[in-house]
Amino acid sequence: xxxxxxxxxxxxxxxxxxxKHLVRLIPRYPxxxxxxxxxxxxxxxxxxxPHSDLCVRGMFFARENGADLWAYHERIYxxxxxxxxxxxxxxxxxxxxxxxxxxxxxxxxxERGDYADALRRANDYAYGQSxxxxxxxxxxxxKRLDAIEDIGVTALTLExxxxxxx
Numbered sequence: 001x002x003x004x005x006x007x008x009x010x011x012x013x014x015x016x017x018x019x020k021h022l023v024r025l026i027p028r029y030p031x032x033x034x035x036x037x038x039x040x041x042x043x044x045x046x047x048x049x050p051h052s053d054l055c056v057r058g059m060f061f062a063r064e065n066g067a068d069l070w071a072y073h074e075r076i077y078x079x080x081x082x083x084x085x086x087x088x089x090x091x092x093x094x095x096x097x098x099x100x101x102x103x104x105x106x107x108x109x110x111e112r113g114d115y116a117d118a119l120r121r122a123n124d125y126a127y128g129q130s131x132x133x134x135x136x137x138x139x140x141x142x143k144r145l146d147a148i149e150d151i152g153v154t155a156l157t158l159e160x161x162x163x164x165x166x
Contacts, residue, residue, distance in 0.1 A: 001031055001033050002031065002032050002033070002044060002137060002140060002141060002165045002166075003032070003035055003140065004032050004033070004034050004035065004139075004140045004162070004165065005034045005035045005037050005130070005138065005139040006022070006034060006035070006036055006037060006041055006136065006137075006138055007037040007038075007126045007130065007132045007135050007136060007137040007138070007139070008036075008037070008038060008039070008068065008135050008136045008137075009038070009039060009040055009041040009042075009052050009054040009056075009075075009135050010038070010052040010055040010056070010076045010077060010087075011040075011041065011042075011049075011050050011051065011081055011087075012041050012135050012136070013152075014135070014136060014147055014150075014151070014152030014153070015077075015135050015136045015152075015165075016077045016081045017152055017153075018152055018153045018158065019073060019074075019077055019136075019146070020138040021153070021154075021155040021158050021159075022158065023070075023074075023124075024133060024155070025155065025158060025159050025162060026162070028035060028162075029082070029162050029163075029165070029166075031139075031166070032162065032165055036063075036069060036073075036121065037049075037057065037122060037125065037126055037130075038052075038055075038056040038059050038119075038122055039056070039122050039123050039125075039126035039127065040052055040056065040119075040121070040123055040133065041105070041134075041135050042074050043123055045159065049088065050080065050087055050088050050135065051088055052080075052087065053119055054087060054088065054093050054110055055076045055080075055087050055093065055117055055118050056115075056118065056122065057086065057110055057114065057115035057118070058072070058076070058097065058101075058106065058110060058115075059072060059073075059076075060115040060118045060119070061101065061105075061106055061109050061110070061115060062097075062100070062101055064095055065101065065102065065105070067100055067101055068100070071100055072097065072100055072101075074099060075096060075097055076096070076097070078091045079096040079097075083096075088112055090107060091107075093110075094106055094107045129166055131144070132146070134146060134148075135147060136152065136153055138153075138158070140161075140165050141165065143161070143163040143164065143165075145157065145158070154162065
């Protein structure tokens with residue numbers, strides 16, 4: 001089964017748009033498995049907000065605890081880009097995902113700094129090892145699709161890339 005690595009940042013509007021394309025397209029390609037590769041387009045201390053570090057650490061929590069990652073992604077993208085939730089505030093983020101995850105475990109895990117190392121490794125994997133320079137970015141079988149800065153990835157470009165994985 002071919003594997004598609006998807007590098008993304010929840011705070012990136014181009015990643016949000018590409019995710020909507022992916023949700024629509026991926027049912028046509030059931031043979032493709034997805035490896036979610038969250039990374040920060042603007043990691044701290046850079047002042048380009050909102051920062052998505054808590055959201056990414058939350059995704060690692062969600063994955064480890066068997067949550068539906070598609071639902072988590074949708075919720076976080078909607079919280080940031082539609083509802084304008086202050087996701088840098090752990091209380092606000094926890095409320096945004098309270099029905100998807102065990103809230104009694106989620107918030108304390110992030111307060112303790114759980115998954116901070118996973119976040120650092122994810123950023124290093126994206127930018128240091130995988131040649132990502134802008135998100136969203138896709139890698140599969142030695143092929144790559146990178147967004148155009150300040151434009152993103154079109155549905156047609158993404159579909160062409162997915163079709164090439166057959």
